[in-house]
Amino acid sequence: MYNSIIKSSSNVSISSNESLSAGTTNTNSLPIMRNDYSLDSVCCTKRTLHTFTHMWIVENFSSYLQDPEPIICLSSSPFSPVSSASASTQWRLVCYPKGNYGAASNYMSIFLEYIKGERDIKAKAEYSLVNRKCELTEMRKDAQFSIYKCGNSRGFINYVKYDTLTLFENDTLDDDKLKIFVRIIIMDDAITEETKYQEFDDTESINFTTRGLEALVRDFTQLLLHSSSKMSDIKIKVKISPTHSTDVTESNSDSNSSTVTFNAHKLILAARSPVFAAMFSNSTLENKTNIIEINDLRSDTIQSMLEYMYTGKVNDIKKSTVELYRCADKYQLEDLRLQAEMALMSSLSIDTSAEILLLADQHHSKDLKSRVIQFIVNGNLKAITQTDGWHKYVACIPDLVTEVIQATVLE
Template sequence: MYNPTKSASTLSLASNESCFSNDYSLDSVCCTKRTLHTFSHMWIIENFSTYLEDPEPIICLSSSLFSPVSGLSVATQWRLVCYPKGNYGASSNYMSIFLEYVKGEKDVKAKAEYALVNRKCELTEIRKDAQFSVYKSGNTRGFINYIKYDTLTLLENDTLNDDKLKIYVRIIIMDDHITEETKYQEFDECNGINFTTKGLEGLVRDFSQLLSNTSDLSDVKITVKQSLHQPSLNDSLSSDNMNIEQTADYSNRFNTRIVQYNAHKLILACRSPVLAAMFTGKTLENNTNTIEINDLKPETIKSMLEYIYTGKVNDIKNSTVELYRCADKYQLEDLRLQAEMALMNSISIDSSAEILLLADQHHSKELKLKVIQFIVQNLKAVTSTEGWHKYVSCVPDLVTEVIQATAQE
């Protein structure tokens, strides 16, 4: 039987539920978070085939100690342990690999990823821990049956480079979770949008547009002169794909490339105390409305302007060394730190000597410690490079520091 009263009640409830679902206003917010710290290490075992041919049934090798360069676990010490012909309990013909938590003030939650680095500098035979484990001081975890050592012999032309086995490990340490105190913020009642974040995104967008359309409103020109060994048609303006308005000129007589950027004094001065000093008083730059730069590449200045206007650099890995010098020169602290972190992650056999000299010249203690640690672990390979003889061997103090660090190991 039809009941109009019951029907009306049902409609009213549905209407109320609809209103409630759209009411998304917040009076306060808190956040629970935990931080993951990642660091990596490479261990090179020379004359690796001799361990496979050794008559001893069980051979144990250990890497030198290594530690994270930053984070709460910076005081912890770790090392890799390798059994080229397998550990006790390993299946026949398998190499075993383990990570040992040597020393630390407390237990840590961590997991590891292992790989071999082949001749092409590619990671192969990647094995990962399935989940985080609690490491107590002295604990060892890894893979008993990591890879058949017969396979290493078969892949000698690819996996072993000059009979060197390169073992790479990446360790992820998990901090304890922290709940921050409650914060009171205003959110959009309809969509829950944080207008502070939305406003910052809009600010970056607008300044990006200002950076790419500076011709009408700019009041300062930045002229960058780059000496060239030979002028190249590939350096022409049309192939540069720059958003910042610029002009380029080449002087065949002096083999010099000249690139010009338009910018705004007020923005430059707000972001860099060095640039601010140029526009204060009767300086040449203030009188001519021109900044001349002869010690940095045009692409580096382009990246610097990108950071000044937007707070970020899209291609920081492409010019890290020079961008670090640029950031230090103009006292752009956040950019310097970004470049420093990128340098720490890009240290290699060929680049380590130049990075060491850079860290010494610009008094970067953390970067210097990191690169010296790398050089000590790869001493023979690094000291054989052209970069070592070009950047370090002629600086006695740096050579002494490397020797002292090697002795401490």
Template structure:
């Protein structure tokens, strides 16, 4: 028995520095039944997809920008899993794998069979580790699942976005699956005491620009990152040339997730050359309603009411407005002017709970339907939009706050969503907290949430438990099978 263990220890050392293990050696080779030892094996497969973006260069030629996404799978098999003796915090690592022989990125999986720390001691923790990287960083999504006795994927958990990996950095799930659920033979996750972990990785590789001439009538204007959600649209060009008829061009767009520290803007310009106008064409000028109403508000002409906003620093500020427009846009102002209230008789309305700059932005929206400063004022505008029943402005504020979510402001945003019944923002904030729980729990906003908002805290924990905890199965404790060494 001693000799068998010694041989396997040498096999590990030949493959590189061995992780600290309890007693049992680890090998990527078969045991041939020589002894009951922990055995790890793995295989990888690779596919590569490329998404192309066609743009126009300065000289009028077509320019293709290709974003390559490399997808590969890795199957990690651990035989005799119930004999694993690693204690809480101790690690098992797979052999390294990559997308191919020429790929400079080297990855491995690591598990903590009895959890990473005290909080996860009843769970198996599972992580994807970037072992070697020639670049400063890479971005990748990953999905873990366990193959049952029928070789079907079960208990899958997937990253919500592409995470930033640097060499030596890992991402994964501290509470991947409960140990009692995994070890229960009735669940069929350890056939023949074999744990099979299936990992899918999608790496955003380099961007390549290709310039050349093209006569294609269909242009690819879709920039895709990880798992885009396509939306189909039609661009219809009315009659261009006599006898030519109308032309329809299929268009596509896609959405993708950005990390909390990234902001991206994609603009698309499609130039057409050599177009001629039909002699019989009548060109309709663009609608200027928004611009005209904005000019009406700024000029103060024909105004019949004054809004007075108090300002702590500069005193009250007045805004000359038109009752008809305010009443048409807001049910609150409509009721105020309709029922012969004091404000209606004096043609003056005191606004005590909205700062002047916020009130001006709200009035800009009521006159024009747009809010140029919504990103900067979203936290204050959402309160005004909720009070005066400006539903579209409220949703615009939700969108701006959702795009600005970070670990520092996620809890504050959740409280704001709860205060003003912003359900979409509430859902996004809870999801963000769940995905970035470690960073969020170190923020000042989390401390305030724990202290001042226990109901919201309970809702966050409920969502987190629903996402990560497998269903409870009442069954007898698993029985270990004891095999005797033939020597």
């Protein structure tokens, strides 16, 4: 509960320079006071979000596509959250390899079914396929929370074209195994605690939580900066392209090599990212060799990602916002992705809007995409369509051009 509560018998003035934590999500802190306020009592409204994950492996997947039956339904074993108030609930995944009734031609369908529970659940889900490189692909997310009643199922009837799954160059199937990864977020009801009337015994106690978090960030920063091969248990090797040769630094690059190596810790990576958690929970190449090879991101981006995973912040997020957004989405670092998205919104300009529009479309960010299109149609259309970025990123994609034109007409 609260470490410090204002007594009811007399007003106590809280100065604006006292360090108080913002928001109402932490029941051990008070709201920020920017000026002097007199408070007699305090209460807190809180809501908890519980996240749990599950992987379903379907062996000999191509045989289901060759089965003469027009409709085939597969179900996973029941699974439950490990902890939380919803631990007694049971869920399962349902897959139609050749599509459910009403599915478009050549599409696989995927659903999440709520099969056991004593109450309705507010939840949403994120579906992905895990390819042979242990990368999450074909990610589809519920746009918002839905109410699940026992026996209900929700998902995507047109999830992914099944005839592309068997293409060798797609790398989706690993030894003809389809790996389906689901991340489920359950929303609890909001709870408001009763109003408290207690005395401030020690003004300094307000700062305990803040000082503790600052010390935690400081210590984990040192852990990241001074990780040696003896202290760490995983190496991240990033290939350096000729155009990014300046990324190589004497302190962390392999001599006579085109890679930059970062030392890290499996436990921290797994705790922060469900992608790394899935990677280290299975007999993957990375888990066996203790080496993660990354070829699609720059080394400074990976350094920023590790900085965020160890300390919860990135000092210069505007340095490479576009690539950091891709990195955060790839490894499901939701808070980092939102930070990068906000930075992209604030950096919108005539020169950057085309690239950001393509990024939002590729990563299915409705909010970011809507903001960019609104920026384009609000008097900037002519200037933006004449930029090199428009011809490089947007003009070659008819669907994006159509969306912009339609928005212009509506405007």
